[in-house]
Amino acid sequence: MDKVELIAPCHFGLEAVLKREIQDLGYEIAGVEDGRVTFYGDAEAVCRANIFLRTAERILWKAGSFKAVTFDELFEKTRALPWEEFIPEDGKFWVAKAASVKSKLFSPSDIQSIMKKAMVKRLQEHYHTEWFKEDGASYPVRVFLMKDIVTIGIDTSGVSLHKRGYREVSGTAPITETLAASLIMLTPWNRERILVDPFCGSGTFPIEAAMMAANIAPGMNRSFTAESWTNLIAKKKWYDAVNEANDLIRDDIEVDIQGYDVDDSVVRIARQNAAEAGVEHLIHFQQRDVKELRHPKKYGFIITNPPYGERLEEKENLPQLYRTFGESFRTLDSWSAYMITSYEDAERYFGRKADKNRKIYNGMLKTYFYQFPGPRPPKRFGSQEERKANR
Known part of the structure; x- marks a missing residue:
């Protein structure tokens, strides 16, 4: 062709x-x-x-x-x-x-x-x-x-490609899988670095990150409209693409990806979604309030989608929520934080002006991706592969 x-x-x-x-x-x-x-x-x-x-x-x-x-x-x-x-x-x-x-x-x-x-x-x-x-x-x-x-x-796709097939159940105000993947890619995060989402909801950020880490293709477990276009695309080409995706999966990786949420029922949904995506063994989900956000290691990443306050009763709680988030982040020495939100006072209550922010439309909702990058780790920090090779 x-x-x-x-x-x-x-x-x-x-x-x-x-x-x-x-x-x-x-x-x-x-x-x-x-x-x-x-x-x-x-x-x-x-x-x-x-x-x-x-x-x-x-x-x-x-x-x-x-x-x-x-x-x-x-x-x-x-x-x-x-x-x-x-x-x-x-x-x-x-x-x-x-x-x-x-x-x-x-x-x-x-x-x-x-x-x-x-x-x-x-x-x-x-x-x-x-x-x-x-x-x-x-x-x-x-x-x-x-x-x-x-x-x-x-x-050629049919159902939108953000429908990976793993998220049958969602929490409130979920971020789409394609948007979550895009935002992760805008950061310097890689599978050698810690990633925590303290407002994980249905688990989209941790799941997308885990799929990237394990090199799991996002569309390998769903169908597409063009699969029936035998006049244009031979069936074998679909089989070849899926086989290629299977061959690229890495089962041997070790990662530190965590998702927290204050709502235990939402955490259960996140675990279920991770299992559907085949990455439950790569993510630690836990019921935890953002004020308990702690980690002993350095140079980690927070990538998250905190509440926007779309409902009036939620909006009253936002100043304290973002203030607590900012206070917790300041205890994490050398970490980076990235958050997408439509809340206009996010920086004010977070307690720090973002180094960068990027306007992104989440559907019809105008949001900003606030970026608070931490320092780069020293070279001796190395990758997992480098550390193993030097043992």
Whole structure:
């Protein structure tokens, strides 16, 4: 198969993290825009991107891009695309989502309806039929309009890639798996360093960190829409990608990853989720208040998602909560802290201005990723492998 363009949407503000992930997989970047990265690949790339990428929301197979300022133009240019190269005669196809920003065409429902009619017209002409059963594989289409430029992709993932399959039960206000992975990647943490989440909730930060440490691909235990696209992707390519992921898992590692929460029922959920992810042996979960945040070792990391106070009754407790968090952090000599929160007074009550902060949209909620990096460990601190080699 010739190279095609693939589109990987992601959280706004975290495009650079996803770009690096795609390059690490060995693919060439075609472009980076707000909330998405486009890259070149083939059928194998569809499988590997879905299985290996930790920070992408889904993988779209780009069908085309053009400028349209009227609905007639949208119809004709959508009809001109070679839909028969993607969708077989029995394929089920629809425009699953349309989004428009700063464009003359802005009604999602009208965009969806007109594009579907254009696709039907094109396929009727190619397959010489007036009616499609649509009882075969699914080919959901997603379209994005930005300043009148229409970009169309066919969704290879189906359910969003943040659904790893391990989090059947969540605590309140959970952070998504893709966002948690992205934020961990923004820090210098690696599996040789301690990681503690004192507000672990359903365990997403510790679980994602443990999966990274053990090199467990995030998508290896779930299914994808494009698995049924046998006209485009041979089944063997999916098997090969899963086998590659299995071969890369590291069962021999030792890590210090901990998750605390004041609510014991939430801690039980976190343990259950870790077991589903296959990393329960790598994480120590415990019921513990943030005021009891202590650790005897140096150079550890706190990466956490403290309460935002979205409910009024919670908001009254936030000043004391963040104050206690800040006081506990100050007892941890040489540690680094990273927290994502929408609470505007976080720095004030934490008792320290962040060295850096980064605006990130968690869904529609504007949040900030506050970064309080500690000192780098001396070279003698070494890695686990280096220490073993020197014994």
